[in-house]
Amino acid sequence: MSDVYKMTEIVGVSEKSFADAANKGVERASKTLRGLRWFEVTEMRGKIKDGKIAEYQTTMKVGFKLDE
Amino acid sequence: MSDVYKMTEIVGVSEKSFADAANKGVERASKTLRGLRWFEVTEMRGKIKDGKIAEYQTTMKVGFKLDE
Amino acid sequence: MSDVYKMTEIVGVSEKSFADAANKGVERASKTLRGLRWFEVTEMRGKIKDGKIAEYQTTMKVGFKLDE
């Protein structure tokens, strides 16, 4: 019960959707950060090219437990 | 024109997507609350397990008309 | 490097999803505004009918370059 967590802000990018961008961000972050537990979306932006959405960017905070 | 509406905050949960979580929240809420009219997403969070998004949580306000 | 951009707020609407609503908004806006570059989602709302989400509304700011 004396756990301490850390939160880090990342931006996932995808050509398909915000959901895919979020998943890519989580997958990449989990390579470096052990024990990711939860995430919170803080911003959704993207790029437009030739009148269509060309890139989805999902900014989110991810939380993980610090080792004791 | 003298309508009065009430807003209630709910959280839908899904393994698939935020959209699915929103739909589940709306469907469950409409069992209890008659006449849901609109919703507004207020937060998107979720759980991560083994480096992947394992649970999507869509928090939203839903509005419905109060009987006269 | 002396570029100036303008941002305009639009609302896309779709029966399918927030993503589809965003795409429709961007496609319609690009008919009138030349050179759309990016977008930021500012609100996600919608209508409920018969206990299901019947309409997704994605409000977003879109940015485009002003001609020199």
Next chain:
Amino acid sequence: MSDVYKMTEIVGVSEKSFADAANKGVERASKTLRGLRWFEVTEMRGKIKDGKIAEYQTTMKVGFKLDE
């Protein structure tokens, strides 16, 4: 001194003014909720028809005491 209050969000609607919309919301809510004590305006929106404001919508939180 061990009082507990609950807050509920409602939307009053009026053709006349935001004030009238607020009053209608409070009057309707007080039919169902005993002992309303205070309110806080959280949003003011409305509908436009033929170039004039046709409907005022006052969103507000109302607070009332829970029985012990």
Next chain:
Amino acid sequence: MSDVYKMTEIVGVSEKSFADAANKGVERASKTLRGLRWFEVTEMRGKIKDGKIAEYQTTMKVGFKLDE
């Protein structure tokens, strides 16, 4: 159902009240923008002169449908 709306921010000014300022803003905006549908108040400010409120300024976003 594939409607797209645009939102524009205006400031109405009046010597009488915020309500009058909102109405003036909507009426003037509807001369230029076809099909105004809704508005949201975003700010209420004003000027003071000789210890009295001399000018009410209602800032609001107005939304209208883009032609297909």
Next chain:
Amino acid sequence: MSDVYKMTEIVGVSEKSFADAANKGVERASKTLRGLRWFEVTEMRGKIKDGKIAEYQTTMKVGFKLDE
């Protein structure tokens, strides 16, 4: 052009309306503070009694020029 202004937060109270509450706040403040120039509404709250709005409270910042 080297003017400096100060802003003070006050709450006006009225039985009639938010507008009347704002005016009462400005009038009382101008007795003590010379040269009030502008105001910004930051909160609108009130009391409810017997199912009706019994008191309007308009919180606002008022700005005035500091003497050189």
Next chain:
Amino acid sequence: MSDVYKMTEIVGVSEKSFADAANKGVERASKTLRGLRWFEVTEMRGKIKDGKIAEYQTTMKVGFKLDE
């Protein structure tokens, strides 16, 4: 995994501390709402009497699971 939660806003009051106010709010709410799971503090206010804090008010959202 298809859980739906509801959030309700309450205000706990105490003469001792914000913590005590939060606990009183949670205890009273749990008499009416089955299965409270989590809470989030949204506001901390209070009353002052004779130059001392006389009442602590902790506003919080409490979340609970809706039965399927």
Next chain:
Amino acid sequence: MSDVYKMTEIVGVSEKSFADAANKGVERASKTLRGLRWFEVTEMRGKIKDGKIAEYQTTMKVGFKLDE
């Protein structure tokens, strides 16, 4: 009912807790400002020394009645 209140922002500081910091702020403010009625916490910060919290800072707005 034509009361007017003023709000002032203060920061209380304590080595013990945020609660103690709030009380110290209120006690000191009440020496100068007659008739403090309520307070709202707006920020909680502090200093860290040698890996421990060494100073609690509670920022709050305090409200008091202006004499008629």
Next chain:
Amino acid sequence: MSDVYKMTEIVGVSEKSFADAANKGVERASKTLRGLRWFEVTEMRGKIKDGKIAEYQTTMKVGFKLDE
């Protein structure tokens, strides 16, 4: 006194500073929009290249009077 103003959001860009970016935005906007009166900075961002700030971006709302 029955003036109506419109606000538009623009982003000025400069290699030198946020101030220069703001000025460039205002100068370019004034070519298209008659009678710009005021501006409000809403965001300050920029690009980094080789460990130095390479581009300043000042986002701001500019207000201008609509012709009667």
Next chain:
Amino acid sequence: MSDVYKMTEIVGVSEKSFADAANKGVERASKTLRGLRWFEVTEMRGKIKDGKIAEYQTTMKVGFKLDE
């Protein structure tokens, strides 16, 4: 360690820059308020004249220690 601070909101104005406006505000405020310690910028606005920024307004909170 039982220090209490007060925060006051001021607006500095300058023809040159936001920085100059901030400095002018601080210098003027320090004539009246003893012991200014820190400041926080809360808003940056200004006036436009003939297509150029003619006046910079830096709104900021300044904090100072209350005598014991």
Next chain:
Amino acid sequence: MSDVYKMTEIVGVSEKSFADAANKGVERASKTLRGLRWFEVTEMRGKIKDGKIAEYQTTMKVGFKLDE
């Protein structure tokens, strides 16, 4: 005077109080991060079990100096 600081967001957890949760977060963070100087509380949440608060979670940003 050319110091640069970094801020990291952590969540401390405690069965006792928000204060204890904050202290645990700071103590754990200081094992890994040299020279923690200050913190700011950004969120207070918790878990409820059997109608009582069972876990306090204090989210905060902690700041520390980067070595030159």
Next chain:
Amino acid sequence: MSDVYKMTEIVGVSEKSFADAANKGVERASKTLRGLRWFEVTEMRGKIKDGKIAEYQTTMKVGFKLDE
């Protein structure tokens, strides 16, 4: 297109200006973090000494690409 970015919050400090503080923060951060791409200012504060601004503190988020 499957890029993932990380954002880190830093505070640059300078005796001269917010711009200089931002630059110092970016330069120091780029010693440790490879590939800084963009920044966003989140807060501008500072210290006052003898009635003048003695220290500018620019808080900002800096973003950089995570290696694949």
